[in-house]
Amino acid sequence: MTDQLDEALHREYEAGFVSDIESRTFEPGLDEDVVRRISAMKDEPQWMLDWRLKAFALWKKMPEPDWAHIQYDKMDFQSISYYSAPKSMDDRPKSLDEVDPELLATYEKLGIPLIEQQQLAGIAVDVVFDSVSVVTTFREKLKEQGVIFCPISDAIREHPELVKKYLGSVVSQKDNFFAALNCAVFTDGSFVYIPKGTRCPMELSTYFRINELNTGQFERTLIIADEGSHVSYLEGCTAPQRDENQLHAAVVELICHDNAEIKYSTVQNWYPGDENGKGGIYNFVTKRGICHENAKISWTQVETGSAVTWKYPSCILKGDNSIGEFYSVALTRGAQQADTGTKMIHLGKNTRSTIISKGISAGKSNNSYRGLVHMGKGAKGARNFTQCDSLLIGDKCGAHTFPYVESRNPTAIVEHEATTSKVSDDQMFLCRQRGLDPEKAVSMIVNGFCKEVFKELPMEFAVEAGKLLEISLEGSVG
Amino acid sequence: MSSWLANTISEAEQVQDWLSPKRAESLAQLKNTPWPNRKTEAWRYTPINVIERARFSAANDTVVQATAIENLDSIDLVFIDGVFDAQASTIDFPEGLCISQLSEGGSCDWALDSFKKTKPNKHFFGLINDALATSGVLIDVAADAKIEKPIRIVQSFNPGSQSHTRILVRIGAGAKACVVEQLQGDKLCFNTSFAEYDIGESATLEHYRLAMQCQAAISIGGSHFSLAESAQLTSNLIGFGSQLSRVDMDIIHAGENATSKLNVIYLLDGRELFDLHSSFEHTVPHGTSDQNIRCIVADHANAIFNGRIHIHRDAQKILASMNNRNLLMxxxxxxxxxxxxxxxxxxxxxxxGVTIAEIDEEAMFYLQSRGVSRPDAQVMLSFGFINELVDQMPNIAIADWLRPQLRQRFANMEIR
Known part of the structure; x- marks a missing residue:
């Protein structure tokens, strides 16, 4: 089994190519001047700059957190470039036809069929390449419905009242070390506003890619679902294969007003580094949403990439009867480390939350679930169910669970279950007996293990996620 | 750190005895360990500023007495404020059992090795106990000896007292013993009491920690076990919360095929707090561990549990489970x-698995519909919730002695 496992660890990262695109990149380094320059590049109003500078001042005083179950060489924040944009972006394309063909080819390679999707009319896509948003499709079409879907830098200029009101309202400047850094230097990201009572006519989607060497990516996503609206949002990420570690510190804020629903799905496939842990993306992400009355936020994530993942998509269930959901599959192999989970903060009455987390560890990797379920004093009749299962493949990996459960209300019911197991010999025997080769069998068993999560993903993503898992597991069979 | 504690520690630095090398080691570690606060993970939910605020002295006039456990024929070792009470204690021991005072450890060849052997080094008050423990007991059970009578170590505390005791137990290969650690007192006092157990090959230990200090008492301590090959441990912890009660239970499987079981009940009322940290370390393959923690919390009380199962690299074929159920009242x-x-x-x-909930309203309704009053129904249901664990206690006398006390505690709990 070990031999085959090793073989699997040598599998190449399929998105690991570098696109030869001329780009304009800031010199590495971080000081107040860099923050000012980013703001100036983006043609931002004064209030935005002040907001950034405040965050930067806070960040300087914060210590880097070390509580997560991950080990990595501390980052030198002065050796990172905080802005990189493809040069040809200076005259921004109005439509896909004007986009640099090299860029389009890159996305083609990644399997993000921008043009195809235009025809399929299925999904509106915002693409963020290094630091800037490259193209947003279907912008006009969405506008007809009143839906705003654009790069956040555009939103700051065009919809300042919305951005001012909501930016930082869920993840504030002093939230945590990486969020504060993001607040100071974020370069782009997506902005979504769904007006009252509107059901967004198509799935919205953003693809992120880090291309340039020694750059960090700091994107910021802000989604506002006004009363009674509904939106489904997809996010995907890749990066080229490089020996150096690159930092990705994103912030995602969701605001879900009364009776609204946001479904946020992520397939994260950043470059995980080689089998010895050299290179790869450090993924330090803060994602949080707030639910008002009867609102619902659903996080679904499939995490297969990154050298280090530090990510806890959370829900603040403030309004009565609101619902939070978290479905996660995290696969680590090679020397990858993941410390991921969720926080469900129940404040309102009859709030409900479900957490299903599936961790799969292979190779020498370490996979941790870290979660918090908090039942506040006012969470009368609230309900939580948590299930976190770990699957170990090979004897050199680790699977860990660190759930925090806090209850302040006797009428709230909290249930937590966790199990750890390996792919059992019995299961393998049964499959092989029926003529399946070992590889197929493991793939099937793992797919079954993750089924509860995959069924939550939108169809296109579910197929992609299944495939991703299959490739990642290739050969890890005994 | 408060000045009285700093003074006590600087006094301890001067003491010269057989423990001096270990004490120096702990004092050095203590200097590098910051006073725990809310940001310290191990003390996240337990505010310890009460220790700083209060004032304690070493010894007092004796007013408290050790409580007897009815129908329990035991070998008693009584400590009042950490001082051994020879009169109240048993003096003759059965064959195969050797009991001596901690101060006599110099003449015990195994004592120095056992001190700090199983107790983890990261516990702040554990280090304080290392440095300050001048009293306590050494229990040595010879190989293959079967000690039928339970060995009961009773500690009572006077108001305003401060004491630090250490219990070292060695159970020889194939031997069998039962040890009861009983702590009591409801007045403001500060005590740390740590016990270390070295359980030999194929030996069996039945253990009870009756942490029944309540109300204003400040009690910090722990029982730490190391299990050799095929050793067996059954441990029962009963906790009544107090102003600050913290117990650490560490179980290390150092030999293959060892079996350990930990049952815990805690009942909290008023403004009491009980903080339990349990840790199971499976360092070798083949082993079974099981822990059951049941907790009932009423009024303004705060129940804290931090359980940990740690399976080391290559420690294959382990079966470990942890079940934590809580009733909020x-x-x-x-x-x-x-x-x-x-x-x-x-x-x-x-x-x-963890569950937190209140008493099932349907069950309450069922009992009330059959003429049981609401308070009685509540006692019945909550008692049933923990009685399962009391029933599992191998020592019937202790179980019988506990039941009325537990029931009394339920009866006093605030009814919602």
Missing amino acids: SDDAQVNTKPELEIYADDVRCAH
Whole structure:
């Protein structure tokens, strides 16, 4: 089994190519001047700059957190470039036809069929390449419905009242070390506003890619679902294969007003580094949403990439009867480390939350679930169910669970279950007996293990996620 | 750190005895360990500023007495404020059992090795206990000896007292023993009491820690066990919360095929707090561990549990489970629980489960519809919730002695 496992660890990262695109990149380094320059590049109003500078001042005083179950060489924040944009972006394309063909080819390679999707009319896509948003499709079409879907830098200029009101309202400047850094230097990201009572006519989607060497990516996503609206949002990420570690510190804020629903799905496939842990993306992400009355936020994530993942998509269930959901599959192999989970903060009455987390560890990797379920004093009749299962493949990996459960209300019911197991010999025997080769069998068993999560993903993503898992597991069979 | 504690520690630095080398080691570690606060993970939910605020002295006039456990024929060792009370204690011991005072440890060849052997070094008050423990007891059970009578170590505390005791137990290969640690007192006092157990090959230990200090008492301590090959441990912890009660239970499986079981009951009322940290370290393959923690919290009480199962690399074929169930009885009570798994081996089966809820309203209705009053129904249901664990206690006398006390505690709890 070990031999085959090793073989699997040598599998190449399929998105690991570098696109030869001329780009304009800031010199590495971080000081107040860099923050000012980013703001100036983006043609931002004064209030935005002040907001950034405040965050930067806070960040300087914060210590880097070390509580997560991950080990990595501390980052030198002065050796990172905080802005990189493809040069040809200076005259921004109005439509896909004007986009640099090299860029389009890159996305083609990644399997993000921008043009195809235009025809399929299925999904509106915002693409963020290094630091800037490259193209947003279907912008006009969405506008007809009143839906705003654009790069956040555009939103700051065009919809300042919305951005001012909501930016930082869920993840504030002093939230945590990486969020504060993001607040100071974020370069782009997506902005979504769904007006009252509107059901967004198509799935919205953003693809992120880090291309340039020694750059960090700091994107910021802000989604506002006004009363009674509904939106489904997809996010995907890749990066080229490089020996150096690159930092990705994103912030995602969701605001879900009364009776609204946001479904946020992520397939994260950043470059995980080689089998010895050299290179790869450090993924330090803060994602949080707030639910008002009867609102619902659903996080679904499939995490297969990154050298280090530090990510806890959370829900603040403030309004009565609101619902939070978290479905996660995290696969680590090679020397990858993941410390991921969720926080469900129940404040309102009859709030409900479900957490299903599936961790799969292979190779020498370490996979941790870290979660918090908090039942506040006012969470009368609230309900939580948590299930976190770990699957170990090979004897050199680790699977860990660190759930925090806090209850302040006797009428709230909290249930937590966790199990750890390996792919059992019995299961393998049964499959092989029926003529399946070992590889197929493991793939099937793992797919079954993750089924509860995959069924939550939108169809296109579910197929992609299944495939991703299959490739990642290739050969890890005994 | 408060000045009285700093003074006590600087006094301890001067003491010269057989423990001096270990004491110096702990004092050095203590200097590098900051005073725990809310940001310290191990003390996240437990405010310890009460220790700083209060004032304690070493010894007092004796007013308290050790409580007897009815129908329990035991070998008694009584400590009042950490001072051995020879009169109240048993003096003759059965064959195969050697009991001596901690101060006599110099003449015990195994004592120095056992001190700090199983107790983890990261516990702040554990280090304080290392440095300050001048009294305590050494228990040595010879190989293959079967000690029928339970060995009961009773500690009582006077108001305003401060004491630090250490219990070292060695159980020889194939031997069998039962040890009861009983702590009592409801007045403001500060005591740390740590016990270390070295359980030999194929030996069996039945253990009870009756942490029944309540109300204003400040009590910090722990029982730490190391299990050799095929050793067996059954441990029962009963906790009544107090102003500050903290117990650490560490169980290390150092030999293959060892079996350990930990049952815990805690009942909290008023503004009491009970903080339990349990840790199971499976360092070798083949082993079974099981822990059951049941907790009832009423009024403004705060129940904290941090459980951990740690399976080391290559410690294959382990079966480990942890079950934590909590009943919340009032609007102001709180439960903070964190069941952790840390697993580095693939061929193991581990599971943990947590539930937090109030008493099932349907069950209450059922009993009330049959003429049982609401308070009685509540006592019946909550008692049933923990009686399952009391029933599992191998020593019937202790179980029988506990039941009325537990029932009394339920009866006093605030009814919602």
